[in-house]
Amino acid sequence: MKYLITAVMLFVVVNQLSAQTIINDSPTENRPYLRVGIEPTTMITFGYQRNFNVGFLNRKVTSYAEWGTSMYRFSFNNSELKLGAILLVFEKGGFKVVNNLNLSAGSVTTHNFDSKKFAVGDEVAVGFYKKSWFIATTVEYEKIYLNRIEHTEFYRATYYEDAEDGWYKGAGGMFQFGIEGGGTIKRKYDIHLEIKMPFTEKFNSYGGSPLHLNLGFGYRF
């Protein structure tokens, strides 16, 4: 039973900065990080990672929590919280397959509606990981499983007066395909770059930014 609880905690703990995978091999246990980029709008994200050993898995797991907000509308109302866990699935020499599972809760305000969303995401990274650098291809899927949507007076007056406020079952999902890489300086400072192409879960155009780009910085201790 305790294994099950631990496993649940791993998945309830939450994000997706896969450069954290590099810390997997690190003798240090903690890393705060900062990420800036476009995903899905211009965002700034503050995060913290911590390594710990999971006995029954016989390996180290990197858990993390991060909060990202729109750079132009810096607020809780336009932000996202993620909790996740990163786990090495396969390893041969420098070649690794790494899985990153996360849960997220986000909020957005627009002139038409306010939405809160809850989603589960999983990213698989396949690449070469050395002590001071890595490069990998990534595939990510995120499923939105719950939305709370409330419409503004503007939306009702200008477009649709009978719009329904309330809890909605998931309003879709998305895939992202990308490449990422990073390096470590003096065994303490990490830098990470990723570029991803988003699609809807039915492989239609995502509709927003055609590419997502992130630059991350981390410090290990």
Next chain:
Amino acid sequence: MKLKKLWTLPIVAMLITLTLTGCGELLDPDEPGNLVPRTVAEDPLLPRIEVNGTILHAEAFGDISNPIIIFLHGGPGSDYRAFISQIGVENASRYPNERTITNGGLSQLQDEYYCVFYDQRGAGLSPRFDKGVVDFDMYVADLDAVINHYLQKKENETGIGDDQVYLMGWSYGGILSTGYINKHPERVKDVVMYEPGPFSKKVWDYFIENSESPFAQIGEDWLDGYLLSHDHITSDTHERADYQRILGAFRGQPEFNQNPNTPLWRLGAFISNENLDFSQSDNYDITSNITASFQGRMLLIAGKLTEEPYPEYPDMQMSHYPQAEYVAIAGVGHTGLWEKPDEVAAVIRNFLTQ
């Protein structure tokens, strides 16, 4: 390596998700009527006509013995709500019996003309169509069928055998008017356009050269919300796509000086994505037959605020017509016919009675 245990983790995640989504009655974002209004295919209370193998959301105002004006909305994908609304006076409920006045916006022309408004196929409150089904030729055929429908109705009800109508097109509706006249020049007496989209590649190129880069909008609140909303709603279905697309309505091009409060019922996202593609081809020109065959006149109306970034645009557009006039409305941009409908209606009356 205890791989068997690793496989339990996704199963646990799935169980958590199923538990969370199974709690209580949840609304369905894809059910018509929840996020965006039902179309005539789903709401029997909406006014309609049946033409060319489909039903279209449509209304007509005035005495049918008068000359007929067919109004063509923009987009593609938009609707006729702004045509019959009027800033500060009437916001045109989709149900005619819930409106406070019956001659709002340009429908005030009903005292002299029989005014016909319809939502184009896949747009507004007309039924949705999947990607790849609708094209420009179908839009032209629909317009021809709408014209025939009302001319036949006129003959049936009054015995008057008209064979021509006036067209009034706004933005993309101007492109549709021109495409129609190019194919059926004998069916149109005169045409009025409010800031029509480009009729040829040359005009299109001019328009692009003088338009701001979309990147100039980075940091604007509406764009930030629009982009961030993609993490909350993805656009795989009609309803979600429409809901998301309307976030950008009348906001995306600041040089158009549009009033963002201009009303719409629904912006058909799938239609707006595909029906202009043909206009970006190298040989785009929908006017090849007009100069030689069209006997009528064209009036181009524009807002002064839109004229400023595109000073040569009116002349370039009018050069495709043998007889054309130009009137600019002060203090407004691309949504000027909603903001100053009395002034625009007066210009139309003056032109049509010359």
